[in-house]
Amino acid sequence: MSVHQSNIKRVTTHILQEMKARGEKISMLTAYDFSMAKILDAAGIDILLVGDSASNVMAGNETTLPITLDQMIYHATSVIKAVKRAFVVVDIPFGSYQGNSSEALRSAIRIMKESGAHAVKLEGGREIKESVLRILSAGVPVMGHLGLTPQSIYKFGTYTVRAKEEEEAKRLLEDAKILEECGCFAIVLEKIPAKLGEQVAKSVNIPVIGIGAGGGVDGQVLVTHDLLGITKDFQPRFLRRYADLFNVMTEAVQGYIKDVKGKEFPNKKESY
Ligand code: KIV
Numbered sequence: 001m002s003v004h005q006s007n008i009k010r011v012t013t014h015i016l017q018e019m020k021a022r023g024e025k026i027s028m029l030t031a032y033d034f035s036m037a038k039i040l041d042a043a044g045i046d047i048l049l050v051g052d053s054a055s056n057v058m059a060g061n062e063t064t065l066p067i068t069l070d071q072m073i074y075h076a077t078s079v080i081k082a083v084k085r086a087f088v089v090v091d092i093p094f095g096s097y098q099g100n101s102s103e104a105l106r107s108a109i110r111i112m113k114e115s116g117a118h119a120v121k122l123e124g125g126r127e128i129k130e131s132v133l134r135i136l137s138a139g140v141p142v143m144g145h146l147g148l149t150p151q152s153i154y155k156f157g158t159y160t161v162r163a164k165e166e167e168e169a170k171r172l173l174e175d176a177k178i179l180e181e182c183g184c185f186a187i188v189l190e191k192i193p194a195k196l197g198e199q200v201a202k203s204v205n206i207p208v209i210g211i212g213a214g215g216g217v218d219g220q221v222l223v224t225h226d227l228l229g230i231t232k233d234f235q236p237r238f239l240r241r242y243a244d245l246f247n248v249m250t251e252a253v254q255g256y257i258k259d260v261k262g263k264e265f266p267n268k269k270e271s272y
Contacts, residue, residue, distance in 0.1 A: 125175025
């Protein structure tokens with residue numbers, strides 16, 4: 001029986017660990033607001049990620065870099081209010097943890113205290129080890145993020161597949177083990193070869209959740225607006241669209257405009 005079908009009231013890090021151990025795949029999606037989080041939680045999603053992709057999806061920025069800690073806390077607070085079952089993870093945004101473990105701890109504590117979230121996510125491996133350890137020492141669960149790390153986009157220069165070369169793949173595998181040793185409860189792997197994704201998932205005991213990392217990992221994450229087809233132009237190979245809400249919404253709005261212009265809305269029944 002899956003966690004979704006069972007009586008478990010809330011997903012925890014312990015339950016996620018058990019899911020990996022028994023081979024049940026973990027489902028994870030992004031959420032940035034109350035209404036969407038309510039739908040996703042009621043649908044049975046295991047993990048909701050208040051991703052810094054809110055910078056692109058909600059604020060229209062080209063990268064994830066501009067979003068602030070205050071803005072992430074605002075999104076997380078809205079999501080938490082909607083959630084009854086899912087485990088909620090919040091991205092610590094760019095500039096709020098890199099190179100300064102005291103600041104990392106302060107940022108994590110602000111997120112946990114002000115939003116009521118359940119965990120935080122940080123991008124990077126050995127270079128953020130001190131920050132990860134400091135946050136964990138305060139009792140805050142940490143999710144790692146390796147492979148394509150969008151907060152470092154200007155260092156890499158492109159959004160292409162990462163760790164295709166042996167040396168980078170070896171480093172990524174080592175970083176995953178370092179994050180596990182530190183005490184991270186899970187790791188996201190973004191846009192890496194499927195073979196490497198599977199190798200990482202087999203090499204660590206904590207759940208590995210992939211986005212463009214193939215089917216051999218312990219779970220999958222997508223940006224909800226991509227899955228629902230609200231975003232239109234973003235078409236990476238790893239994305240499967242489960243709906244075409246861009247067109248559904250456009251048609252609905254066009255219908256409304258037509259009715260308003262044609263004086264067909266509101267009718268008598270819709271008036272007081
Ligand atoms: O911010 C985000 O949405 C993410 C996912 C792509 C994993 O980090």
